[in-house]
Each structure stands twice: as C-alpha cells, then as structure tokens.
Amino acid sequence: MKAAVLVGLEQVELQERPEPEAGPGWVVVKVESASLCGTDAHQYDGRIDTPFPRVPGHDFAGRVESIGDDVDPTWVGRAVAVKPSLPCGECLECAQDKPFDCKKKKLIGLWSDGCLTEKIAVPVVNLIPRPDDVEAWQASLLEPIAVGLNTVDRLRILLGETVVVLGQGPIGLALTRLCALSGAGQLIVTDAREAPFEVSRAYGASDCLDVTQVDAKERVLELTGGLGADIVVETSGFPSSSAMVLDLVRKEGKVAHIGWANDLPPLPVIPIMAKTLTVFGVGGNGGRGQYERALELVRTGRLDLDPMVTHRFSLDDIGEAFAVAASKSDGAIKVVVTP
C-alpha cells in the first residue's frame, strides 16, 4: 500500500509499504481522511525531532477493516474516528486495563508510524464510533477541538467573562469557537495574519487584532476599561505573544498556555503573584472523553469545521500538502489529505 514517509528535513515521499495486521486487542483501520497539524509541520521543518524514516500523521478517521484476537467482531466495517496516542502497554495503569490513564502515551506518527497511508493498525481502545452524519474529513479534525475542550474544561468560564485568544491557527480558532460556546462575553483574538479573522468572526470573536498593525496589549487594555481580560489563552507559540499574557490578564484572572515552541520566553513570577493569577498549562487533549465530546460538537453543527479547511490534497500530492501546511502560504489554516 502507499504511505507518505518523512525521510529527512522537509523531505516527504510516497513509498510502498506492507499492509498492517491487527494483533490481539488491535484493529486495522482503512484511512478515509487525515489532517495535518502543527506537530506534523514541525516534524517536517525540524522544530520537532523525528526518527526518520517515519510515516507521519495522527489525526484521522476511517473504517475498521479487520480485527485481531479479543476484539468485538461488530467493530468490523464501522466508521470510526481514532484517538491519536497509543498507551504504552507496560505501566501499572496499562497493566490494570486503564489505558487512558497511561502516563507514557506515545503519539502516532512520531513514536510509531502514523496515518498518512492507506491503512493503519491501532488498539481498539483508541476507536470512537463515528455516526453516519459525520463525514470522514470532519472526524479527521477532532484533535484541536479535543485540546480546546481540555482547556475550557479547566478554565471554567463564568458567563460573560472577557476572553483573549492569542493566535488563530487551528487550535486558536478551535479555542475561539469553544470559548464563545462556553459563555465568553467580549472575545478578543490576535494573529499576525488577517487571513483567519473571517473564520474568527464566524466563530464568535468580537474583536480581531492584527499584531503586526496594532499594539495588542494597549488595545486589550482599552477594550477592557484598563482592567485586562478575565482569561487569556495563548495558542500561537510565538515568543512575542507568550511574553504578553501576564500583561493582558486582569488581577485574579486566569491564563492558559497551549502554544508550544522551544524558544518561548519564561514567565516572570512576580506578576503571577502580584496579580494573584492562576496559570493552566495545557499539554494535550486530556483523554477523558474530550474526543467523544468534540465529535458531538461537530455532529450537531455547533462547531462548523468547514471554514477552517482551506486546502485539500490527495495522498499522491503529499509533498505539496506539507509545503502548504508548513509555510501557511495561500491563507492556509487546515490541510486535509485523502488517501
């Protein structure tokens, strides 16, 4: 079967690979749609170290083709979304049959070969049944929503609170929509491109700040009567954005930090104390039902993924897909790949 393979920095190529087989407790999924996220792009551009050669990709949906031993046979033929991290299978939690509490989960596509291929084997515990009215391309875009849910679940927005979302890439846009749905009052977003702001507004943003044009800190303080926002969510992973969060938040406010990059400036402690802040670090999707809830938000149309998908490629054009996703050229937000 065909598989996209990262063979070096900014080098991805199609290779022929053997079809996977399902061991006990595992299934083989025929991939119907996959999406590229920042992790994929950073594996490609080298900001995330990857053992080459590696089949990348972890956010996908498809249909169960075959099953291994100890798997309920009714899974065969079912449409599914798939959670992207594999339990280690060795720790106490895994040994006690609680795979989602595994502290050593490994991302598919990074620590093992991923989903940018025709078929992939995954543990049955990673499957989520996909209803008929959710298409494969939609179900291949659940990860940023699940990460966003893991964030808003912890932020516990009070109805009417002012929220700032820094960065309007896919995770920033997902957060914009989720904060709007969760009761944010004024909802201010920032980005260094105008491109995503149309989506931001459709998702509920009240004010969109292009940080290349305005002083975001000054503007947020203006928009909040000089107090700062109740909640600030940093998703961009840009040092200049991360450096602002403590200035933008009000006294006794909350900060969530999701944007990940090796060159982020550290957070000074004094303002965290002086302002009596609470800072939440968000390192993933939580693994406690967020995927299932993300699927339901998509199914009911409360989170419409359509405006987020700017580019679609077939697996045969994987090189172009990665080039667009990594460069964010041509107004790219989210790139979907169909095998």
Place this chain on the structure above:
Amino acid sequence: MKAAVLVGLEQVELQERPEPEAGPGWVVVKVESASLCGTDAHQYDGRIDTPFPRVPGHDFAGRVESIGDDVDPTWVGRAVAVKPSLPCGECLECAQDKPFDCKKKKLIGLWSDGCLTEKIAVPVVNLIPRPDDVEAWQASLLEPIAVGLNTVDRLRILLGETVVVLGQGPIGLALTRLCALSGAGQLIVTDAREAPFEVSRAYGASDCLDVTQVDAKERVLELTGGLGADIVVETSGFPSSSAMVLDLVRKEGKVAHIGWANDLPPLPVIPIMAKTLTVFGVGGNGGRGQYERALELVRTGRLDLDPMVTHRFSLDDIGEAFAVAASKSDGAIKVVVTP
C-alpha cells in the same frame, strides 16, 4: 404622587401618596419602568402573604432625583438599575459596611413599600449605573436574569452537556437563554403552554415539550438515549414538574431547583443517593455581581429581552396589568409598567 397599592386579595388601586425623602446613605429614584414578576402576582393572588396595604413591585429602573447625606453628589441625575432587596441595617454584616452579605435582606414591595409608584427611596448601595444604551424597560427586567446567573454560576455547565429547563415563564426563559450561552448542548424545555416556545427556540432551546401533550419523562429519556440529562433545572414551581426532576437527570448529574411554591412535593432521598446526584437550591440572585453581569448581557444583546415582554401598561392601568400577570392570559410572559 401616584402609587399602586395592594389593599386586599386581587385588589390593587391607585392612591395618592406623599413623595419619599432620602435619609443618610439613601437616594430617591424617579421610576421610569417596572416589571411584574411571579412574586408580585402571588402577592396579588394570595399565594404569598403580604401585609396590606402595600405598594408592590421590586424590579425597576429609573433616574436618581435626589440624595441624602453621605451620598456622592455625582449620583444625581444618573440613570440606574436598582437591586430589589434592602439590607437590614442591623446585623453584624451591615454594621461592618458589608450590606450585600446581610443575611436578613428584605424584598422591596413585600416588607416595605415598593416601586409601582412614581418615586421611591432606596439605599445608594442598591444602585447600579445604567449605560446610555440600555433603556429603562430593559433595566427593569434584570431580576430573572440575575437569578438565572446565580444558578448557572453554581451549575458550571461543561461544554456540550444536555440541559433540561422545566417551566418557561420569565425565569425559565432566562435560564434557557443563559444555559444556551453557557455551553449547553441539547437544551430541552418544558411548559404547560405552547405560548412561550417561540421565545424558547429563539433563546436556543433544541426541543420544546408541551407537558399537556407529551409524557415529558419518556421524551427526555428518548432524547438522551435513555441516560437522562446531565443537568435538570426546575423553574415552574408546579408539583408535577418538581416531582419529575430526579427521573430526568442522569446518574452523577446535577439538579437545580428554583421554582417556588408551598405545595411542592418533597424530594425522595434514595434516588439522590443511588444516582449520586448534586442538588442545588437557588433562593435568589446571590448578590455578588449578578445584577451587574445581567445588565451587561442585556447591553451587549446577548440576552434580547424584547421577545419576553408581551404586555406594557401605564401605571394608571395597574389593575389590568396585575390581572394579566396573575392569569397569564393572552399569552402573557412578562408585563412591564411605565409610571
């Protein structure tokens, strides 16, 4: 000046009363709009005992006309909304200048003469400055929203949770809108009249059940895959509705009870334990900023009060106003009175 006076059961009449004066820490407010709520209706129909004669009314807005000693003179002439409960002035909290923590607050219009008149004296601590873009009639409808905020603040809805709101009177409708804004997924409402359902749907209800036509319990279980709702909010004050709450909620779910009536059936303890439920009793607006936040929701249009106001009367027609409010005839939801 003119004042509406309850002189007996179902007897309200216009009387001439002396104009109030503002003592130290108090102001006189010229009433520009007042609204009638269930409490007013029940003072009128006798379900709430009232010492007659009494000027009823507690939910109102107007403009500060004069001030007593120790009051900031810039209040004069300002447009205001007014919180409806008076601190007792005698307890430890009042003595320590924390009037909103007073445990013995008394409702204006019940324990002292109320706002269905031309002018009324209130403590300056009860005032909320009203922005120019909020009209008096809007600001005279804040109480159900404030009570609703006190409810959703405690329920802490997780994004996507299924919510049932029983009863679609003004508080039920406010809760419908506030739950929709706070992240409710499926949002099922009930009432014994079809009349309010148009408003319910505009406020975000996904399913409207007329309890005179369908078996609400059966239908809610159907709509929730047999599990029951994550959250059930009872606002109707009807015994048959209150009797359902524990059947409608899922295991480990939450219940809020706001609907108040003397003939409510008590809650059996076994299902509360067996289902590991959390039951929140809501007895008012909380007095911790809910009024200010209600005003902001109205100002920004996130809660549009217009569809809720079905009837408007001048103070001269107060008899008709009470008759409509008490009978809920003619599709009445909320009645506004302009002095």
Place this chain on the structure above:
Amino acid sequence: MKAAVLVGLEQVELQERPEPEAGPGWVVVKVESASLCGTDAHQYDGRIDTPFPRVPGHDFAGRVESIGDDVDPTWVGRAVAVKPSLPCGECLECAQDKPFDCKKKKLIGLWSDGCLTEKIAVPVVNLIPRPDDVEAWQASLLEPIAVGLNTVDRLRILLGETVVVLGQGPIGLALTRLCALSGAGQLIVTDAREAPFEVSRAYGASDCLDVTQVDAKERVLELTGGLGADIVVETSGFPSSSAMVLDLVRKEGKVAHIGWANDLPPLPVIPIMAKTLTVFGVGGNGGRGQYERALELVRTGRLDLDPMVTHRFSLDDIGEAFAVAASKSDGAIKVVVTP
C-alpha cells in the same frame, strides 16, 4: 472448602462448596480477612432483598492464589485488598476496557456469591496490591473509608468549617475521622448510643451528642452561634436523623446524604431553596482511586482502624458474627471474620 451461606432471613450456615476457578482476566484470592458491614447485616435481617441461598460478604483482603488467562503472572502470591463491585462485562464502558466506569456494577455477596468463604474468584481489575505493613484485617475494612473519601472529595471542606456527622456507625466514624483530617473545625457528631463516642473523640470529634438524651437540633444551633453548621453529613439511615439535616445546616451550607434506608423521609424543597443549599447524594465509593487512597491512610496510621473493630470471629462462628453485627449488641461497631 467452607463457605458461609445465607439460606433465609436471619439464617446463616456453614456449607461445603467447590473451590472457584479463575477464568480469563480473573484470579482466585485466598481470603485472609473479611468484615461485616450494614449491607451484610441488612441482607441478614431482610431490609435488603437477597436471592437465597447466597454466600454474603464483599469487604475483604487476602492473597492471590491462582490466575486465569491474560493475567500478569506476577500477581500470584501477592497480598491484596479487593474492590467489592464487579463490572457487568457487557456495557459500552466494559467493552471499551473501562470497567470502573461501568454503570451496572454489581456488589459481590449480593448479586453473586461473596467473600465469607475460604477462596473467591474476582476480576484482576478489582485487585489493589497490599503493602507488607498493612495487615489483612486492616485491608478488609477499606469500604467505609472509600465511601467516606468519595464524600469528602465532593464536599471540599474549607479549613475550619463546622461539620456535623449524624450517626457513628462504621461509615459515620470513618466520616468523622476523614472530616477531621480534611480540615473540619468544630466537629459535632451524633448517635443514639454512647458506645461509639470514645472512638469518635479519638477520631477528632469536638462534641458528641446522644440523641436519646439531648435535642440535637437545639444543641447544634447553640454550638454554632445560632447559624447552623457549614456542612452536615447524614450517615445513620434513621428517619429522625435524616429529617434534621436541613435544620442543622446554615444558609449557603452543604449537606451530604449517605445513610440508606427504605423508610427515610423525603427532603422538603423550600428550605433547600430558601437556604441556598447544595445537597450531595453519595451512593458508593466512586471507583476513582478512593480504595487505593483508603489503603494509604490506613498504612500511614492517619486512620487507625483498631478502635473501630469491637469483635472478631472465625468463619466457624459466622452465626454469632452475624447476630452481633445485626443487633449491634455488646457495643459492636465493626465485626471482623477470619476464615
């Protein structure tokens, strides 16, 4: 092997039973200690319906003797405590390898034969490794502590809050100790016997009220300056005790209801609203790590079980054991049985 068997109301006898075998994912545990709780006593006296004949008992500890297929062989020979509820094995959660989220868990000793025997088969997921410094009799007394943890986890006591624990049977005593450890200030307990009060005081109770001698309501209000307690926990299952909870708790306070009986009076709704209360129903141990934490509290001596165990019997004297446990004669609090 020998097994205690309930053959009718108040009829328990020793019978010879075949030794159990471990199916896939199950193990056979040699029982080293078991304890009797209120459920056992009520199965014996008929307040809980039981399909006779039935081997009762669910709170126990022992050592793994043999294992079935798919079980890690290092379990053999390990000392263990055992969680008392069996996952159904059929629901979606069980199918997805999340047995502790099973909504249809069945209590061992009620829905299937229990632990008052020499050996019993249980799923490996029910095992908790028992450290060397915890004795079997201690590890056979974890259930009331786990139920208590599930209660205090939800109550979230603020340091210094006043707590009332109604009933000082094993669960009431566990709650007394757990509330003391969790930051309760004044800690008032009640019972209809003086017998447990020595243990109550050792566990941290500041005031012990014999409800047959004093008016508990009057006394609690006296002890709380007329305000009522911040938190009231009902564990007795007695109607007269349950009927008091809403009178004992302060405005905006919290109530937990654990005591289970078919004849409990229902809770009136008006005071729950008027006092803005939060009522927590507690129906079990939560199944989210409470057993493991209970074991740790015992291991570290923070909860000393010794004063709670008033009677010890061998399995041969099971009739006497049940008679004492059911009648609470002779100052009985907790009865331990050794096979």
Place this chain on the structure above:
Amino acid sequence: MKAAVLVGLEQVELQERPEPEAGPGWVVVKVESASLCGTDAHQYDGRIDTPFPRVPGHDFAGRVESIGDDVDPTWVGRAVAVKPSLPCGECLECAQDKPFDCKKKKLIGLWSDGCLTEKIAVPVVNLIPRPDDVEAWQASLLEPIAVGLNTVDRLRILLGETVVVLGQGPIGLALTRLCALSGAGQLIVTDAREAPFEVSRAYGASDCLDVTQVDAKERVLELTGGLGADIVVETSGFPSSSAMVLDLVRKEGKVAHIGWANDLPPLPVIPIMAKTLTVFGVGGNGGRGQYERALELVRTGRLDLDPMVTHRFSLDDIGEAFAVAASKSDGAIKVVVTP
C-alpha cells in the same frame, strides 16, 4: 507618644509623635502587640522601597480607644485584631461601600505610617473583634496564617495528597500547619536552616530537608516514588528554591508561589504545559474572611503560635528587634514587639 521610625536603610529609631485622631468611620487603636514580618525586614534592609521617614509595621492587635463619627460606639474598649491594608477610599468599590473589594489597597506601615507605635488610627472596617481567650500577641501574628489560608483555599488539597512546602520561615511554617490540617498526606518541607524544623515537625511535617545538606529534588522524587509531589508550595523567595518547583511537582499537579523577591528566576513554560500543571500566584491574604478564620484557628489551638515566636522585645528595643528579624540570627523565626 513613642513611635519606631525607619529613617534610612537599616536605620530605625524611636521618635516622639503626636497622637492620632479618628476621622469619620475610623477608630484609634491602642497597640498591645505587633509582630515583624518579611516585609518589615525588607523595608529595613532595602529590598522593598520605602518612603523614609516611615513608621513601619502592619501586623498588630490592641484595643479600641476612641472612635470617629459614624462609628458604632460599642467598639470603644473592645479588644481587636486589625487587618493590615487600607482601602483607597476613592475607587468604585470604595464608593459603593465595598472596601474589601478595593483593588488599590495600601499596606499600613509602607504607604502610610504603621503600627510600631503606641496608637494608630484605622478604618473601622479593618477591625476584627478579638475574643477574650486570644491574647494580643497571638492576634498580632495573624497575617502569615491569613496568607496561608488564601493559599490552601485555592489549592483545595484532596485528603492524602503529597505536599512539599519550600521554605520554613513564618509563612512557610504557617503553610506547613495549614496543609497538615487540610489533609496533606506526606508533607515534605525544606529550609536552608535546621532551626525551624522542630516547629515544622510539631506542625505536621513528615520529612524535613536541609537544602544545604541534601539534594532536595532528588530526595523529593525518592520520597514520592519518582512521581513528584501532588502539590508544591514555594514560600522561601530564594531563587534556587523557586527554580525547583516545576521539577518537584508531578504530572497534572499544582504549584503555589508565595515567596516574593525581585531576583526570582522566571518559570519555563514548556514543563508547565508538558506536565499539565496549574500554577497559583498568591499575592496576599485575599481579604475574604481569611483573617477571621485565622483568628479562630488560633483561638481553638489548632494552630499553636507559641513555637513560632522566638524573640520578644519592647518598643524601646526596636533597633535590636529589627536587627534580629532582618538577620534571622539566633534561630529567629518570628519577632514580637510590645509597645
């Protein structure tokens, strides 16, 4: 009357000052006891900028001697503890009679003359009635407890969680005791001196680490089975201690940062995200009842202040008092001054 006056760096002298008078809403308190805290010491040694000359001191207790207008006359002669921050009197919150919500509170002894004198005028809202069984010296030591309560209230320790408290000065010791009372299981503390460890142990610490002798990080990981602590509270204000917090805490754990110094290293963002941490900045006592609750903990003996007070001076020896407090010589923990 006599007053201690900071006239320059490390220069404190006794001066004669005029007696204060009480304006409207204020009272004059005769100081019976005052304590020195880190802020006083840093005003003395220059780490906190102070406008000289300034009467320092803010943590004190005494008796109301006289009152201004608008003050309840029953305050005269009452024993009191005093909250140390003055509301600004000018902001919206102050104008609305909610002084404790004032966002611009100013510390007595820093922004205005303080309590190291015979008499001081304070607003009546700052007073807390002091029961007969609490001595003045005890009531002059409430601040570290109030700060500690503001910390544990936010941390919400689950019973049995492992807590590390870094630094065992007065606030660190207060936190040690408060965490022990709030349900901490293993309770590990660190300091660069052995001196406070006897108090630490009396307050409930299970393990005391002298960071000059052992590698605290290595030892904490050993003591927690390699996982790290559930909660880490940094109180020392030492860079090397602050730099450790993210290493000591477990995945999904909580960090509170109270220790204040200008040279603290900033917190790296990646581990906060990778470990999904929650970081609480604590900048004061919260002003929401923590002082009253601190007084009650002292009154009931649950927090015994005696072991914390190592030195007592009369106001005449204020120079020596500051020298000891600033140098922490002679095993000094807390210094009390009696006018």
